[in-house]
Amino acid sequence: MQKTITVLPPGTVANMVCGFDVLGFALHEPCDEIDITLIDEKRIIIQPDPVYHLPTDPEKNVAGAALLAMLDAMDEPIGFDITIRKHIKPGSGIGSSAASAAGAVVGANMLLNNRFSKEELVQFAMFGEKVASGVKHADNIAPCIYGGITLIRSIFPLDVVALPAPDLFVSIVHPQIEVRTADARAILKQTVLLKNAIKQWGNIAGLVAGILKNDHALIGRSLEDHIIEPVRSILIPGFDELKQRCMAAGALGGGISGSGPSVFMLSSTKGKAEAIATEMQSVFNRLGIDNHTYVTSINATGVTVKP
Amino acid sequence: MQKTITVLPPGTVANMVCGFDVLGFALHEPCDEIDITLIDEKRIIIQPDPVYHLPTDPEKNVAGAALLAMLDAMDEPIGFDITIRKHIKPGSGIGSSAASAAGAVVGANMLLNNRFSKEELVQFAMFGEKVASGVKHADNIAPCIYGGITLIRSIFPLDVVALPAPDLFVSIVHPQIEVRTADARAILKQTVLLKNAIKQWGNIAGLVAGILKNDHALIGRSLEDHIIEPVRSILIPGFDELKQRCMAAGALGGGISGSGPSVFMLSSTKGKAEAIATEMQSVFNRLGIDNHTYVTSINATGVTVKP
Numbered sequence: 001m002q003k004t005i006t007v008l009p010p011g012t013v014a015n016m017v018c019g020f021d022v023l024g025f026a027l028h029e030p031c032d033e034i035d036i037t038l039i040d041e042k043r044i045i046i047q048p049d050p051v052y053h054l055p056t057d058p059e060k061n062v063a064g065a066a067l068l069a070m071l072d073a074m075d076e077p078i079g080f081d082i083t084i085r086k087h088i089k090p091g092s093g094i095g096s097s098a099a100s101a102a103g104a105v106v107g108a109n110m111l112l113n114n115r116f117s118k119e120e121l122v123q124f125a126m127f128g129e130k131v132a133s134g135v136k137h138a139d140n141i142a143p144c145i146y147g148g149i150t151l152i153r154s155i156f157p158l159d160v161v162a163l164p165a166p167d168l169f170v171s172i173v174h175p176q177i178e179v180r181t182a183d184a185r186a187i188l189k190q191t192v193l194l195k196n197a198i199k200q201w202g203n204i205a206g207l208v209a210g211i212l213k214n215d216h217a218l219i220g221r222s223l224e225d226h227i228i229e230p231v232r233s234i235l236i237p238g239f240d241e242l243k244q245r246c247m248a249a250g251a252l253g254g255g256i257s258g259s260g261p262s263v264f265m266l267s268s269t270k271g272k273a274e275a276i277a278t279e280m281q282s283v284f285n286r287l288g289i290d291n292h293t294y295v296t297s298i299n300a301t302g303v304t305v306k307p
Numbered sequence: 308m309q310k311t312i313t314v315l316p317p318g319t320v321a322n323m324v325c326g327f328d329v330l331g332f333a334l335h336e337p338c339d340e341i342d343i344t345l346i347d348e349k350r351i352i353i354q355p356d357p358v359y360h361l362p363t364d365p366e367k368n369v370a371g372a373a374l375l376a377m378l379d380a381m382d383e384p385i386g387f388d389i390t391i392r393k394h395i396k397p398g399s400g401i402g403s404s405a406a407s408a409a410g411a412v413v414g415a416n417m418l419l420n421n422r423f424s425k426e427e428l429v430q431f432a433m434f435g436e437k438v439a440s441g442v443k444h445a446d447n448i449a450p451c452i453y454g455g456i457t458l459i460r461s462i463f464p465l466d467v468v469a470l471p472a473p474d475l476f477v478s479i480v481h482p483q484i485e486v487r488t489a490d491a492r493a494i495l496k497q498t499v500l501l502k503n504a505i506k507q508w509g510n511i512a513g514l515v516a517g518i519l520k521n522d523h524a525l526i527g528r529s530l531e532d533h534i535i536e537p538v539r540s541i542l543i544p545g546f547d548e549l550k551q552r553c554m555a556a557g558a559l560g561g562g563i564s565g566s567g568p569s570v571f572m573l574s575s576t577k578g579k580a581e582a583i584a585t586e587m588q589s590v591f592n593r594l595g596i597d598n599h600t601y602v603t604s605i606n607a608t609g610v611t612v613k614p
Contacts, residue, residue, distance in 0.1 A: 022509040153513035154506070159528060161516050190501050197504040197534070199461070201511045202329040206460035208512045209468050212519040221466060227504070 004037045005110055006306040009103025010299050011088045012095035013170070013264050014139040017223045017255040018203035022152050024095075024143040026299040027170060032099045033085040033306060034063070036107040038078060044068055045081040052086055059131075062097045063104035066128035070105055070116070073124070080108050092174045093262040098140030101128025106145060106303040119160060121145050133181045140258065147302030149211055165300035166214045169273035171246070171254075173280035174262045176290040179235050184259035187231055196226040216252055216268050223253025223266070236261050238283050245279040270295070311344045312417055313613040316410025317606050318395045319402035320477070321446040321565040324530040325510035329459050331402075331450040333606040334477060339406045340392040340613060341370065343414040347384060351375055354390040359397060361407075366438075369404045370411035373435035377412055377423070380431070387415050399481045400569040405447030408435025413452060413610040426467060428452050440488045447565065454609030456518055472607035473521045476580035478553070478561075480587035481569045483597040486542050491566035494538055503533040523559055523575050530560025530573070543568055545590050552586040577602070 008031040016023040039045070044058035044067045058064025067080055082104060088096040105124045109116050116124070122145055126136040138158065142150035148165040152158075192200075206222035209215070233239040233256065246254060246265045250272035254265030263280070267273045277293040284291040315338040323330040346352070351365035351374045365371025374387050389411060395403040412431045416423050423431070429452055433443040445465065449457035455472040459465075499507075510529045517525035540546040540563065553561060553572045557579035561572030570587070574580045584600040591598040 019508070019512065021505045022512060151509065151512050151516060153509045153525075153529060159513070161513055161525065163516060188501065191498045192501050192504050194495065194497050194499050194534075197499050197507065198328045200504065201326070201508040202458070202460045204508045205326065205329060205458050205511045205515045206466070206468055208515040209458060209470060209519065212516065218460075218468065222460060227501075 003111070004035065005107050006033060006035045007103050007107035007110070007303050008033060008306050009099040009106065009144055009303045012098055012140040012143045014095065014258040015228070015256070016149070016207070017225045017229065017253065018200055018207055020225070020228045021137070021139060023149065023204070023207070024139040025149040025165070026143040026147050026302050027094070027172070027294070027296050028299045029294055029296040030087045032088055032103055034100070034103040034107055035083040036104065036111060037081045038111045039081050040077060041079055042071055042077050043079040044071065045079070047081070047083040049084060049086065052090060054084070054086070062128035062132050063100040065131040066101040066105050066125045067108055069124040069127040070108060073116070073120070089174065091178060093179065093256070093258040093260045094172060094174070095140035095144060095258065097129060097132035098125070098144050101125040102141050102144035103303050104128070110305065118145050119158060122160060123158060143302065145302050148298065148300045151208070163208065163211050164214075165298040166211055166216070166219065168216065168219070168252070168266045168268065169270050169295065169297050171251070171265045171267065171273045171276040171280060172257065172262055172294040172296070173277070173284065174292045175236070175284045177237070177261050179260040181259045184232055184235060188228065189231065192227050199224070199226045219266065220252030223255065225255055229255050232256055232260060236263065237289065238287050239263070242280060242283045245283060246276045249275045249279045251276050310418070311342065312414050313340060313342045314410050314414035314417070314610050315340055315613050316406040316413065316451055316610045319405055319447040319450045320571050321402065322535070322563070323456070323514065324532045324536065324560065324562040325507055325514055327532070327535045328444070328446060330456065330511070330514070331446040332456040332472070333450040333454050333609050334401070334479070334601070334603050335606045336601055336603040337394045339395050339410055341407070341410045341414055342390040343411065343418060344388045345418045346386045346388050348386055349378055349384050350386040351378065352386070352388040354388070356391060356393065359393055361391070361393070369435040369439050370407040372438040373408035373412050373432045374415055376431040376434040377415060380423070380427070396481065398485060400486065400563070400565040400567045401479065401481070402447035402451060402565065404436060404439035405432070405451050408432040409448050409451035410610050411435070417612065425452050426465060429467060430465060450609065452609050454607045455605065458515070470515065470518050472605040473518055473523070473526065475523065475526070475559070475573045475575065476577050476602065476604050478558070478572045478574065478580045478583040478587060479564065479569055479601040479603070480584070480591065481599045482543070482591045484544070484568050486567040488566045491539055491542060495535065496538065499534050506531070506533045526573065527559030530562065532562055536562050539563055539567060543570065544596065545594050546570070549587060549590045552590060553583045556582045556586045558583050
């Protein structure tokens with residue numbers, strides 16, 4: 001049995017504009033790196049993280065909590081010793097906590113010869129999300145584990161529907177401002193107009209059809225959000241101008257990644273994705289907001305083993 | 308140019324449980340029959356209907372209003388003389404008015420060598436729906452014209468997404484009670500809880516994925532409605548028992564067809580569809596409500612020419 005493995009869990013974009021709380025997709029970049037060693041006692045050891053000083057108490061660590069849930073499902077005297085090198089900045093809105101949790105359980109499962117199903121791994125990793133945000137949610141975890149685009153049709157009981165990865169490019173900007181997930185959730189209204197809900201489910205239905213048909217134009221037309229974006233976008237300075245300029249530069253559509261502050265845009269060519277990233281930079285530079293951009297594509301695989 | 312044609316516009320099921328106002332599918336049975344003759348003056352003639360005594364004034368007749376919209380889009384001195392034999396009972400909730408409107412414009416368009424696109428035909432036929440119910444809607448019109456399952460992603464501007472027809476059987480019961488579309492609409496709440504809207508768009512996303520993957524189990528799991536059915540089902544006596552008995556007889560799922568009173572159920576085999584129809588009959592017979600059942604399947608073609 002292999003005793004040590006290094007895995008690369010990717011960043012993920014949750015919500016995907018009209019798919020609030022149910023859709024998400026995996027990116028090729030950025031990825032965290034996690035070294036995982038199988039040990040012969042039933043415990044989790046988290047090595048100290050010199051950059052972000054994340055908790056080393058496994059119950060308070062996102063990856064640790066996910067692995068403890070996995071140990072709970074086993075009877076043997078085995079555990080894991082892990083070292084996490086974060087490249088996905090915590091609080092960026094592109095699934096940093098999900099990458100830690102999903103990467104840890106996928107890597108550990110590889111050391112166990114894939115004893116658990118992907119759906120079980122999602123269940124374990126959700127304990128990590130609970131540590132991160134207080135809520136068990138799977139819209140970043142599932143694409144990180146399955147790759148491509150995933151639909152969480154239902155969370156209780158868990159029903160993950162794996163969708164293919166259309167050949168789309170993704171531009172992402174992470175403005176260095178803080179948007180707390182709890183705040184982004186608190187400002188949402190708990191009721192919505194039926195007529196807006198109908199538009200939203202027309203759009204998510206169009207988006208899923210576009211994804212399965214690899215129809216870029218339909219995907220673009222469906223990337224409309226009448227419910228969440230009008231409220232949450234006020235937390236991101238320059239959002240409306242940013243979106244307009246990205247669309248003018250050839251974006252099919254896009255919006256807030258997860259609960260922000262990162263913003264993503266989809267496009268059909270790498271050239272457009274690069275032009276969009278340039279627009280993104282220029283908007284935030286002019287506002288005096290430090291920012292970081294990525295030009296990448298949808299990752300059909302999810303967590304991979306570092307060669 | 309052919310001068311007379313007889314077309315068979317099929318019944319349709321709108322809403323499809325979780326797809327309120329956006330999804331619909333076409334049936335193989337029942338179908339109306341419409342004879343259409345091209346005439347050389349710019350007018351519409353509606354022959355009297357001996358059974359239902361529908362209006363013969365084209366502006367007040369569903370098929371007439373649709374054809375007048377078509378004539379408005381042309382410059383020549385041509386018109387149509389039509390005879391409608393209704394087999395889809397008005398008020399049944401399986402797209403009776405849509406069949407008249409869609410059948411008329413599809414047949415007329417055939418006599419014009421398919422001058423208009425399907426999307427234009429939907430636009431014309433919606434004028435018929437406006438006569439029938441006061442509202443321009445396309446969730447029965449579109450599947451009648453396109454066949455299969457259709458998604459109305461947006462109505463202004465019109466965006467029809469054609470989805471394939473999974474190999475499913477359909478059981479339908481039409482209990483002979485009156486549910487006025489206006490009443491069925493009036494009892495709906497104009498706001499919904501965000502948490503229920505999220506469940507609904509998770510389900511419609513799952514349903515569309517199931518349709519495109521021809522995944523019967525996923526289609527079944529997705530046929531849940533947390534918003535419309537709990538309100539509207541009170542208009543249909545015995546609805547809850549009916550649904551339970553159909554599920555026990557092997558239905559994948561189902562619900563109210565359009566705004567009712569018909570109820571439809573999907574299943575994977577003809578044998579199950581027949582057993583379900585028997586349950587349907589027995590529930591309404593016991594309640595002393597006259598009823599009529601159909602066992603049919605999803606019609607991938609839409610309006611056809613009578614051989």
